[in-house]
Amino acid sequence: MAEEIISAGIDIGTTTSQVIFSRLQLENSSYTAVPNVRIAKKEVIYKSPIHFTPLCADGNIDEEALDHILLAEYEKAHLRREDIATGAVIITGESSRKENARLAVERLSAVAGDFVVATAGPDLESVLAGYGAGAAAWSERCPFPVANFDIGGGTTNVAVFLGGELQDAFALDIGGRLVRLSENHQVLYISPRIQPLAEEFGLCEGEIADLKALKMLARRFADICLRICLERPLSMGERGLFLGHGKRWGKMPAVMFSGGVAEYIYGKTVQEDCWADVLRHGDIGPLVGAAFRRAFADNPEVRFLTPRERIRATVIGAGSYAVHLSGSTVMMAEELAPLQDIPVIRLDHPERTEKLAAEYRLKRDIYPASQQTAIAMAGPGNGGYTELNALARSLVEMTAGEDNILLVIMEQDLAKALGLLMQRLGKGRQIICLDRIRALPGDYIDVGRPVAGTVPVVVKTLIFKS
Numbered sequence: 001m002a003e004e005i006i007s008a009g010i011d012i013g014t015t016t017s018q019v020i021f022s023r024l025q026l027e028n029s030s031y032t033a034v035p036n037v038r039i040a041k042k043e044v045i046y047k048s049p050i051h052f053t054p055l056c057a058d059g060n061i062d063e064e065a066l067d068h069i070l071l072a073e074y075e076k077a078h079l080r081r082e083d084i085a086t087g088a089v090i091i092t093g094e095s096s097r098k099e100n101a102r103l104a105v106e107r108l109s110a111v112a113g114d115f116v117v118a119t120a121g122p123d124l125e126s127v128l129a130g131y132g133a134g135a136a137a138w139s140e141r142c143p144f145p146v147a148n149f150d151i152g153g154g155t156t157n158v159a160v161f162l163g164g165e166l167q168d169a170f171a172l173d174i175g176g177r178l179v180r181l182s183e184n185h186q187v188l189y190i191s192p193r194i195q196p197l198a199e200e201f202g203l204c205e206g207e208i209a210d211l212k213a214l215k216m217l218a219r220r221f222a223d224i225c226l227r228i229c230l231e232r233p234l235s236m237g238e239r240g241l242f243l244g245h246g247k248r249w250g251k252m253p254a255v256m257f258s259g260g261v262a263e264y265i266y267g268k269t270v271q272e273d274c275w276a277d278v279l280r281h282g283d284i285g286p287l288v289g290a291a292f293r294r295a296f297a298d299n300p301e302v303r304f305l306t307p308r309e310r311i312r313a314t315v316i317g318a319g320s321y322a323v324h325l326s327g328s329t330v331m332m333a334e335e336l337a338p339l340q341d342i343p344v345i346r347l348d349h350p351e352r353t354e355k356l357a358a359e360y361r362l363k364r365d366i367y368p369a370s371q372q373t374a375i376a377m378a379g380p381g382n383g384g385y386t387e388l389n390a391l392a393r394s395l396v397e398m399t400a401g402e403d404n405i406l407l408v409i410m411e412q413d414l415a416k417a418l419g420l421l422m423q424r425l426g427k428g429r430q431i432i433c434l435d436r437i438r439a440l441p442g443d444y445i446d447v448g449r450p451v452a453g454t455v456p457v458v459v460k461t462l463i464f465k466s
Helices: 065-075 093-097 101-112 122-133 135-141 192-200 209-229 262-265 285-296 353-364 385-398 415-426
Strands: 003-013 016-028 037-047 084-091 114-118 147-149 156-162 165-173 179-181 186-191 252-256 318-323 339-346 376-377 406-408 431-434 444-447 456-461
Touching: 016 065, 016 385, 065 101, 065 135, 101 252, 122 156, 122 165, 135 147, 135 156, 135 165, 135 252, 147 262, 147 285, 147 385, 147 406, 156 209, 156 415, 165 385, 192 209, 252 262, 252 285, 262 285, 339 353, 339 406, 353 385, 406 415, 415 431, 415 456
Parallel strands: 003 084, 084 114, 147 252, 339 376, 376 406, 406 431
Antiparallel strands: 003 016, 016 037, 147 156, 156 165, 179 186, 318 456, 339 444, 444 456
16 A cells, blocks of 8 residues: 655755755555555655855854754745654765754754754765765666766765766865855955965965966866876875875766756856856855866766756655564664664675675775664575675674674574674674664664564665665
8 A cells, every 4th residue: 555755855065955855655565564665656846945054153053043944944845844754864065074063963853853864974975965966876777887076065075886886985175165255356265175276376365366266276176076087196285185085996987966066067157257157156166167067078088977966966855764573583682772873884795705894894984983884785695604604704803993883684584693603703792683674775774672572673765865
């Protein structure tokens, strides 16, 4: 039987914030008392205007103003809080680095409803935008890797997909609001991270900007990203624009762009010699967009793809909450539950234990080291002792430096055996191993306390994946 619910997605970015509401048709394909719900149909029914992210005088997020924005959007969409069944609040870009970031989104979730809450670091933001823009879907239809560059106000977040699977994620201090300008062309702000680069072109805070210098800086941003795609060298100063780590993948022969700046790569045009046109937003965003379009659109060395979404690529809503019961032979200490909003790391090839650590590290680096995560997999192939023991050893060794619970969920009915092997090898590690649970990349899970020998698990599937 189909059921319709309303979902909300809220994205709090460096420069802008936005809300979308979607109508989801859910189908329960289970023939037992335990539901197995999937999204049969989805339709975006309301997109908010793009709001500037409200900040207090100290630079932190203005929580009260955010609440007002959300409540006003409910009213414009003719929806009430009680109409929203599910949703997600995601805070991205430089906003995620504000002191009160987590408190702000948790407060917003309390105002909005029972939402998934995620503070997205640079790599996670890259992945969210890559899925939302359609790069993952594109890569399933072509034999080469597809990269999405999500260019916002403060950062450029890059995700690389091949065959629908994530291959790399990284971020750069490149964005449209790293230089802000007044109406009389004065430079009001230059981000400290790009100050040496800006000085190369004679740009300094408090001085009148030269339009030619601004265009040269924008072109340098585009040229840096083009050289990254083509595996050409960067200067030491340019390498310093990477946030946390550099790229790990090779050449990226196909690219698409999302984020606010992408509006000027694909849609809006800007007369680059007209100050009135350049200063639409009081920053260099339009110039950066024009520079990227010029660098990539007609370049024979890279395939220039059109994204499914541009500025709204990271706005996601929770798709459905599917309740599952684990098998009756599991490994879990009751005092470790409940756990909520745990992001899932899906390992696609658990049988290749020699490569498992590299696959895990790539996907684990998306999240902060302190973040509790769940490792999900189908299972270890035929489930023989030798294969199971090798998998247990790999899981324990590759997570050895982490202080969090070693939380593993699998589809095969082997949790007790795998859990006991991990417990023996882990020597005092806190371990939860659950089976008969299917979770995919981008899912979040809640783990409840055991009931009648089984463990209830809520799998929260996010819309951006499809």
